[in-house]
Amino acid sequence: MKPSNKNGLPELEPLRQAINETDQKILALVNERLDIARKIGAIKQGKGLPVVDFSRERAVLNKLQELNEGPMPDETLLLLYTEIIAASRRIQQPLEVGYLGPKATFTHMAAMKHFGRSTNFTPLATISDVFEEVDKRRRPFGVVPVENSMEGAVNLTLDLFQESDVRICGEIYLPIRHDLLSAEDSLDQIMVVFSHPQAIAQCRKWLGKNLPGILQNQCSSTSEAARMAVNTPGGAAIASSEAAITYELNTLADNIQDSTTNITRFLVIGRDKVQPTGRDKTSLLFAIPHIPGALHSVLQPISEEGLNMVKLESRPSKSASWHYLFFVDLEGHMKDEPVKKVVDKMRTLCSFVKWLGSYPVGDRP
Numbered sequence: 001m002k003p004s005n006k007n008g009l010p011e012l013e014p015l016r017q018a019i020n021e022t023d024q025k026i027l028a029l030v031n032e033r034l035d036i037a038r039k040i041g042a043i044k045q046g047k048g049l050p051v052v053d054f055s056r057e058r059a060v061l062n063k064l065q066e067l068n069e070g071p072m073p074d075e076t077l078l079l080l081y082t083e084i085i086a087a088s089r090r091i092q093q094p095l096e097v098g099y100l101g102p103k104a105t106f107t108h109m110a111a112m113k114h115f116g117r118s119t120n121f122t123p124l125a126t127i128s129d130v131f132e133e134v135d136k137r138r139r140p141f142g143v144v145p146v147e148n149s150m151e152g153a154v155n156l157t158l159d160l161f162q163e164s165d166v167r168i169c170g171e172i173y174l175p176i177r178h179d180l181l182s183a184e185d186s187l188d189q190i191m192v193v194f195s196h197p198q199a200i201a202q203c204r205k206w207l208g209k210n211l212p213g214i215l216q217n218q219c220s221s222t223s224e225a226a227r228m229a230v231n232t233p234g235g236a237a238i239a240s241s242e243a244a245i246t247y248e249l250n251t252l253a254d255n256i257q258d259s260t261t262n263i264t265r266f267l268v269i270g271r272d273k274v275q276p277t278g279r280d281k282t283s284l285l286f287a288i289p290h291i292p293g294a295l296h297s298v299l300q301p302i303s304e305e306g307l308n309m310v311k312l313e314s315r316p317s318k319s320a321s322w323h324y325l326f327f328v329d330l331e332g333h334m335k336d337e338p339v340k341k342v343v344d345k346m347r348t349l350c351s352f353v354k355w356l357g358s359y360p361v362g363d364r365p
């Protein structure tokens with residue numbers, strides 16, 4: 001008699017056997033990779049070099065994407081390899097990353113997307129706390145939100161760069177998708193909806209259609225809303241899919257935001273410089289003298305060098321009323337000749353120029 005598996009489909013047997021053998025090879029290879037990473041770690045430690053090298057990580061991911069002929073989608077490749085790289089760092093030294101908490105916020109999700117889950121994440125109460133932890137060398141990296149495609153800049157993050165000496169070493173784009181979570185099983189049991197005011201505003205149409213007239217209760221974060229939903233009979237929260245897992249809530253509806261183009265950009269802050277990857281961005285902060293045409297003359301070298309300016313934002317200066325600071329993002333790395341030239345020129349024209357960092361361009365959803 002032919003061997004049969006639990007489904008009684010004998011033709012699956014050889015294929016399942018082939019999968020078992022493939023898995024054993026994958027397992028052996030991943031462990032081999034970790035052993036190599038451990039050796040690299042020992043050399044880096046001997047030379048006093050940091051464990052994390054974002055430029056090298058990017059090169060590894062780019063090479064694999066280039067080699068990938070499918071059927072594995074690039075998105076899956078990135079997810080798998082982000083975890084393999086996280087494990088390759090962890091075997092050298094556990095990595096400590098602080099983020100704007102609480103747990104299961106979108107900043108937490110962005111941090112996990114970038115660093116992989118095999119990283120030690122600590123939720124911190126405020127954006128200032130994240131900057132301070134990195135500034136005071138209590139943690140090598142932090143993750144903070146910097147702008148949202150619908151709401152604009154996160155001013156506090158921009159302002160903190162005026163005072164802090166942290167360096168930007170990465171950017172993360174995350175689509176903001178809201179779910180309706182509850183300890184109840186169905187929508188008709190819901191009597192109150194909790195969430196952050198911005199999340200409630202972003203789901204206004206869905207709420208009007210599906211939960212008209214229901215009490216809305218504002219919370220300090222979407223995670224706090226999830227916590228309220230756990231403890232309130234008839235309560236539901238608008239929160240992330242991660243919050244459903246963390247707070248063990250049912251997802252009564254997913255993707256309930258009115259716009260499908262709501263994306264938040266986050267920054268990874270640290271203290272080390274990131275080497276060029278070939279697709280980088282440089283962030284600068286500058287102040288200009290109060291004379292006619294000053295901003296124009298500062299920006300002119302950017303176009304003269306053929307550089308792409310991908311962002312320009314102004315903020316009031318903390319030290320003088322009615323004076324402004326400008327944040328500019330350019331395509332390219334500080335080590336690229338055109339960027340260096342532009343910055344040198346800016347230094348002659350501005351009252352102050354601060355290099356906030358050069359880092360790999362993040363993958364846009």
Ligand SMILES: C=C(O[C@@H]1C=C(C(=O)O)C=C[C@H]1O)C(=O)O
Pocket residue numbers: 036037040051052053054056057060084085086088089
């Ligand atoms: C293994 C290394 O350490 C870390 C892990 C990497 C990886 O898993 O490929 C790459 C760079 C470092 O962040 C290395 O420096 O090569």
